[in-house]
Amino acid sequence: MLSEFDIIKQYFTRDITAYPEIIQGIGDDAAIWQQKDSTLVASVDTFLEGKHFFPDCAPEDIAYKALAVNLSDFAAMGAIPRWFTLALTLPEAKPDWLESFSNSLFTLAKQYDLILLGGDTTQGPLSITIQLMGTIDKNKILLRNSAKVGDQIYVSGTLGDAGLALQYLQKKIILSDQIAQAVLPKLHRPQAQVELGLALAGHAHAAIDISDGLAQDLGHILTASHKGADIDLEKLPLSESLTSALVRKDAESLALTAGDDYQLCFTIPQNDPLITQLSKSYQLTLIGEITEKPGLRIHQHGELYTPPIPGWQHFN
């Protein structure tokens, strides 16, 4: 079975060297190109019932997250979101559903002063495709391919909370009401780190948003940058909800492999004073370092740790 990455690489990647205005094409969190004196950015994400959200998910949460995941792509580039389009496929037009969905969408859009430019409405299985567009300072782009040897690797916020909420909804685990109420918003209403991304732009070398789990997403930075990394499992930032709900081992495993947290993972030169400054407003955790030697090595109490990911291999 072809993966998403295989499909894109094999069928939809063409040589674009003849188009020097394309600063970043397929292969990062968003595309970037130069149009006269503007550097433009676009990202697109499809959000599908049964795949990205449960059939009983509240319309206000669906709308919020469909836009938030695109905002998170922008955060990971250091880009400013400005405009978006909406392609909405609906099984039926229920006024209550549409009212909740559209109000939630516009409430989040307003927070970022985003404008809905247009869209398309179709009758069919529930699916939301949002394309976000905006601008970026072309001298301060956060790409996946720019990690440097010796960079410190940071993550924002805590990891694994959305994964915990997902396991709860899938009835794989039982949570107290208090913990469930604490982690469900992490899954349904991820806070895109747009301001953090903009603050890091010009300082961090590489960045990605954690949508598929830290191990996989940091892996994208390493592959694109042709570098490796050592990270410490004990350093991963875990919430109190996560550590009280799960034994340490399972909590760390979720933090490493669960997606949907939409925090940022970035690499930055050692001792950049920006980190101290940003740490007043953001939870930023140093988890490891970029190495010349390829592969992602996860350390636990001095031993090499193998994450519970099917097909995982140490590349060293």
Add this chain to the structure above:
Amino acid sequence: MLSEFDIIKQYFTRDITAYPEIIQGIGDDAAIWQQKDSTLVASVDTFLEGKHFFPDCAPEDIAYKALAVNLSDFAAMGAIPRWFTLALTLPEAKPDWLESFSNSLFTLAKQYDLILLGGDTTQGPLSITIQLMGTIDKNKILLRNSAKVGDQIYVSGTLGDAGLALQYLQKKIILSDQIAQAVLPKLHRPQAQVELGLALAGHAHAAIDISDGLAQDLGHILTASHKGADIDLEKLPLSESLTSALVRKDAESLALTAGDDYQLCFTIPQNDPLITQLSKSYQLTLIGEITEKPGLRIHQHGELYTPPIPGWQHFN
């Protein structure tokens, strides 16, 4: 049941007067906005199996049309297509299908020197959402709302051929092989009138592409422009395929109400010499005139004709 237009109007239209950079928001063929010294254009269309194409439709035709309908939106604005994104939802990743789909997509893209900037791939019911972006001369935009009293109304090409092909595929009619082979490409591979749109820009007052049938699409121009029109049924351009397959009455009915032709309907001041010049390269047919009196009046042999559209009413 809410129509697409109701949904957009009631739930997704917000006051954008605070954003003077938005030249055209929701409500035309594409959105147009000013970003520094660039005037940017975007349109988005979802193309869904079972709704916009039959389950056995060839992947090369699906790809072609999914991009062509967006190109047609650009034609109707007088815009230059430049970049696009693709959100592709697939039930399964079949290499043969992907090969045919992507080759056809890039072949059409190359004709217009379009660049695929990025996209998203998801597993689910077959659906293609393409967002096309580009630029436009801000002094030469073809809007729906700018028809003037006395303008002549023209359509390009012939009308009803795609509708005939659709009836054939739906087994509502039988066609000779020769006629079927002539009209099926009109349905599967509509030729977006991008060059014609660019040639009309700065001359025509209003334009729309005919995706939902002439009566409905010209109706959008009239509503947006607060004008009316008189058109002559006998003047509608019908192909030889259409008139040999159907009796005159049914052929005219299809030409008026069937969609998918993706020809342009535009209004232009009387006797603009551009028409004579363009008629050397394009089939352009004068079908009527814009009036102060609202409503679309269709004349047939001097009588008022009522098209076979559910809910159709003369507004005069």
